[in-house]
Amino acid sequence: MRIDAHHHVWQIARxxxxxxxxxxxxIYRDFGVEDLAPLLAAAGIGGTILVQAAPSEAETDFLLQVAAASETIRGVVGWTDFDAPDAAARIDELAEQPLLVGLRPMVQDLADDDWLLRPHxxxxLAAMARHGLVFDALVLPRHLPRLIRLCRRHPELAVVLDHCAKPPLKGGDLSSWRADIAELAQSPNVVCKISGLATEAAPGWTVADLRxxxxxxxxxYGAARLLWGSDWPVVNLAGDYALWFAAADxxxxxxxxxxxxxxxxxNAARVYLRRRGRGGSRR
Structure with a gap:
């Protein structure tokens, strides 16, 4: 089965x-699974991973409800407050949700670049590993040295690097990004998500610009540690679903x-859907 390992839905009124x-x-309108369905069908995709887009547990509850009503969504990457004193207990509780497969703090938006290294x-993170939840790392290139240290500290934690850490494809220098990506790959608990690259490239991008x-x-990382995701509907800022899928193809x-x-x-099935022996099945 083809799986889109990264998409969103949202309602502005939330x-x-x-x-x-x-x-x-x-992208400033509501997007739901009914909007995504024809795009998945055209690309021959049979399952998806729904990913949070707001730093709120209320949105995670909303996404879990959307997923429960869908035959296509295989899992949800949600959010919780990692800075809360009872964060581990909250994760224990969230882990009871069978469709929750991971959590994603929005590191790219945090003021403290060293947040990933906070002792608390x-x-x-230990609670996530205990429950088999994936840590989705939404980071920018400057966060990679910190993420490298976190992954070494927690080798038992499955980590997915979102959007290849958003390399500066609009003409920026890739040398530091390249070095840090290679060092991060030395941690076997890390896989890399091929997503979000179109929106990092210059307008009118080509396949060569992404290559x-x-x-x-x-x-x-090799083919065994790469996952493809659409980042829909954010991808609409730099093309559309079909254009990005064709480029990835x-x-x-x-x-x-x-x-x-x-x-x-x-790889998405192996990384995200291993909890409770669900494999690639919906229920």
């Missing part, structure tokens, strides 16, 4: 998406069939 403003016109994170980043993560066209199947679904 009011907890502070980063999304009317200036982001292509040890308890909630220098994708080829590097391919070299570092071209970027991995040289892989053997089994390796392509892993990148476009098998």
């Amino acid at each position: 009011g907890d998406y502070g980063w999304r403003t009317p200036q982001l016109a292509p 994170l040890a308890a909630p 220098r980043a994708v080829d590097h993560v391919r070299d570092c 071209a970027l991995f066209a040289d892989l053997a069939d089994a390796e392509r199947a892993a990148v476009f679904g098998g």
